[in-house]
Amino acid sequence: IERSVGNVKEALRDGAILVAVVLFLFLLNVRTTVISLVAIPLSLMVTALVFRYFGLSINTMTLGGLAIAIGELVDDAVVDVENVLRRLKENSQKSQPLPALTVVAAASREVRTGVVYATLVVVLVFVPLFALPGIEGRLFTPLGIAYVVSILASMLVAVTITPVLCYYLLPRMKQLHAGDSPLAAWLKRWDARLLNWSFHHARGLLVGALIVVLAVAASVPLFPRSFLPPFNEGTLTVSVLLNPGTSLAESNRIGTLAEQLALQVPEVIQVGRRTGRAELDEHAEGVHSSEMDIDLRVSERSRGAVVQDIRTRLATLPAATSVGQPISHRLDHLLSGVRAQIALKVYGDDLDTLRGLASDLRERLSRVPGITDLQVEKQVLIPQIKIHLDYEQAARYGVAPGAVLRSLQQMIEGERITQIIEGNRRFDLVVRLPEDSRGLEALKGLPIETPTGAVPLSLLATIDDGEGPNQVSRENARRRIVVSANTDGSNMARIVSDIRAELAATPLPEGYFTALEGQFQAQEQAARLIALLALVSLTMIFLVLYSRYRSTVLTLIIMGNIPLALVGSVVALWISGQPLSVAALVGFITLTGISTRNGILKISHYINLCAFEGERFGRQLIVRGSLERLTPVLMTALVAAFALVPLLVSADAPGKEILHPVAVVIFGGLVSSTLLDTLLTPLMFWRWGGKPLERLLALRSNEKSQDSF
Template structure:
């Protein structure tokens, strides 16, 4: 099938070398230009809708805003789930679409639905779509310290809002910059009701005067003296004195100035969040990238911008500090995997040289590695893939297999060239090399196709696991196919130049060219050759001696050996269900995300004190470098967190202590705080959020209509789950009652004074909640002008005395409204329009599937009331779905392998004989998994899939050689033929297996290093399986062929006498 490629390559040898050099230069350039990231794009297409609703209570936000938006979003094409959180003055609706849908089309659909729903929302409330950003896109946290001695919190926030944020947003690839902390500057007008009453000034007069304050207008054009003038009516000012002296009315022909009825000042806007750095006040900016941006390059551009900003900081302002940088994890992960690639290639070279004891043959074999990697890199570019731990991981896993095809072809070429000299035939070198390559071509092609087939399940995986592992499959398959192409093009050409003729193999004194004078070999190809005249290296000689004795012994004990192997395979299969389960291995990101939840209703100032105390405790841990804290939420943030919520980002340095020991130390120190603590890592938290909407490994959601019942059921379940061993960070979503001050208008009393309740509520909204009436412009900066009562006038007693304008005159609010203490929910969460409350938990490293099984048992003990139900979600759910799908598709892959083998050999017996290597490999992989202490995760199952294809290669090489010996070299079926075929294939079989196994050793060492965590289980499974399948195949495949191969062999020879296998 590929014979013409071999002939064309040998005929156009210089062209092949030229194209190879071009590939090296162009491929190297391409790799340097490719984007680098930690993982493939895991972002499920999601559109986030943010709606600021003033100071509305969560119940009103849910009823008036969230419900309307949810209803409009449901039913759109491609929508899989609609999540929402209604908090204090904020509605966040997340619309999730199917994987593979186009984000711009999704946003267009959402925009169309929003245009229809706007009329149903309260006046002045407008939903906004969040930027196109990945949930994994928070690439950096930057702290701007606000040292009270040198820089006020307001100055720091103003610099962050109007200098740092605009500068960072100009960088290509930045999607959003969200500042939190400091004090937002505001021009504040605080009316004095007593003075207003004394001077007869109404609230409407103040509002009317302020609404158009500091505005410019246009005056058109003026033509005069043959010139045209543009007329500007300038009223803009940013002087506080001008605002204070603003006339708002007149009395007794005397102007009434604003400062006479109100306090006018610069003040800090009402805060719903704060921040600190190393327990000191700061402004923290969260930088989010666009989905396709190169994280590493973007980080460098941001660092350059920060360095430029640092040169022109205001006097006394401390330079920005980086709290968290995702690029650190990316660079460490990619560097570790690149080192594993490099070290694996070195180990491959060592193994090859030990077998060949020949520099040139080793060099020819190793050439397949860089050429295959470069071809794979070009394929990545065409497919739009990035360089990340999964694409590099696919190459690292395949690194040993990349030389397999070249080794098989090279070994056969070398053997045929030697025989060509020793037999005295002296055929032209090109003819010998072409024939030798074609002889093994069929086996190479079929083995490679089978390895590719077993990766088919990876591309059928859905969800995160599919997005995560599909690029690994692409990298593996493309690199294996590329290595096959190299083995039939470049490898024969290099063999011609470097191996034929070989000086010490020729007859004494006969240094002539077997190919004739027309095809002379350069003199430099005869150098750098050790032990060239020996048939085999000492290692191979010894192995063949041992193999000869073992094979003859095995023929005499065939059935007991097969019975023992079958028993071992069945035992391995039976052991698999008892392994602990996990979705993915734990990452080692080098950064922690610690969530602190105080009781809802806790004030921001109290949360700040608790957060600062937590920072001090965390800083005492030896591994901690620095700490950044964010309490509450920022103005632009899409997370509807209350002021009781604190998120602390901790940067760690490596130490002798294990990761679990450090985490436990932090948990113990934070245990003294009156708060619920959840310790995780940034990327891991976001993966959990994608899976369940909760930042934890396990999310138990309770659905129902009544919030009080949901809270009670959650408390009961939490108490029962607390008894389950292995659970940590157990907490209920803080959907509890918070204190409220309710101002309820009495309709009858309001009517008695001739005032409409709506007018009363509008005045209360302005005076108590505050209303933005205008903006004061200072250059490119804009600051809100707000009317609001001073804090001293906003308490229950003061509000009783607040004078309200009525047709009957000013009356105290207490006469027309009731003021009472009450409570209400701090937030309302919904999934697919159903109210829900979530209980979240993490595993302390124990068997995740076992924990989930015990949780399900607890749920089943006491059924919930009618109308209420639970849903258990999280990593385990993805793991269970992936396990079922991989198991089903793996059976399909095995069927495809059988079909391919049967198509080639036309024999069920020979096909099953070759596939017998798969259960033999399972024995070693199960043992290796148990010895390494690894759970059965999606990563380890990928290892099993890979192993199924690699392990069949040995059987194909041996069985094909047995058939070719009988077909072309006159051998008769029997023990001697099988022994000869096994010994002649011992070198390529052992070399291909050992290089594939030893190339994985770097991934097996230092398993907790960034980048290796997810690849370590894959390497462990493949390594163990290769060891067991290679050792057992050395005995069992010859034995099985001796027992059941005679009839299929005879039939093949009768039907395909001249066909090479």
């Protein structure tokens, strides 16, 4: 836990440093950089106060939410600072400059609506994720709370503290009469060239972008799937299972041998073992079952390679072994009731038939690539005394079958008749037959009360020696046996598909059926729910934007950044080799809100130029608006992206495993949406935004509104 929290704290710190570096490269000014960066500590302080007020804890997931949001905490402040600085520079060139307070206030109001709506979209998109149930909900809800609270706090800082700092620090700045920073000036020159070129190739660019988006979307079903990213707990849990009835001495000997084999692996620091579990334990086990806890040291080999090395060495033992991790085992047990990633449960009535079916299915599943630790629930035949009641004889003697069975249960298993109290302690007093009266011959002569007097049990039932299973497992009132397995880390979706194909090809007797359970089941359910929540999020984005722009076309142009972000996210997942897990899907949902910010800033500025500065719809408007918004758009996107870099490196470090897929998706999406938005949003506005803009300006004129967009 300490390592996980420490790693996420380190990512949070490094992300803040990268944010400062990116801001300074664009602004090349200490004052503007400091004003923007003030949003980070103030937002974190507000978040901490909210957590304290509601009694929420600081843990890996809440810190992870802050680490993901750290770059976005300055976005609102950056937009405000950049616009104030630009307006102050323009004002300084006038023959009769306006008062600094007037300019700062007007510049802040100019971008305030866009800032507020962009932030609300980012927050509202995350809200449906709080509906996630089960394990995924418990994991990502704290992350979501920290993310949403910090983003709202940053907006509060941007509309209150940032304008005040701008008024006190910027008007008397020496660089007020200077132009853009070298980096910003170079980017604007290139952007102007690209925009002017793109107007002549608009149709080809838009069609090409559509083809790329469709191709990328078509590749999503091809991704390997997983429920959650594999945790790097630094500890392995190894189960060593012998046949029931194995003596403690033999089980201890095999366990000691397993310890010695595990210690031969260079990464193993120490091994602890327990053999058997007490009867009152939640997971009681006989002495035939041993469990080893193996602590690992960090090495150049991957965790998967180390696990495979241990599996190979333990394969020489005359026992069924399974290798996992403590938390992963608990998750598996919560999901399927079995400590394995895949649990195939076979249901039926006859135990011999169940064992035969389980053995046959195990043989079939052993041919599926990617399956490891394949084993059937241990059942062995043990000596038993079987009593078969003769119902005709019982009726002849006038005794009910239920009464006979109750008498046997009372005398063999025992019955509590009273309690003995000694001081503060209470003891149950149980009456039952002594051990020497439970043998075959003794039971035959066991007297059973009837209306005509006591008769020996042998007159009412057949009593024989026999064999029976050591345990009978039941689930949902049905007998069942389990075939369990883990995977070697390969595509879970493909493995499950192969297993289902094998099951479909395996005929079962009438009254027998199978149920396939495990992590994949939770992943499938979560994926369906997140897909539904994604539709809810998109609907919320549309409604929020439409309420402001009152145009379906303008709203869809802004939302066009979402599929552009999808391109980078999918490519980033392919490059990083990440499966499509619940964490990655949460990243996609988060990205839908973040990616709309660029479109909001650009479209709002186009409208404001027409509404307040006399610009007319056309290429000149689009080029001017795009260049004036280039710096804040790039800064907000790049600081949000580069702040995620600490979560992208050392992906398997404790605490970062579950945040890494989220960061990969958001980083890739921000890069692609920012680059493609530079050309495509202006082109879409140029081709389809003219008439909606005219209607919106006419509507504002009728309402005599002075609010900016």
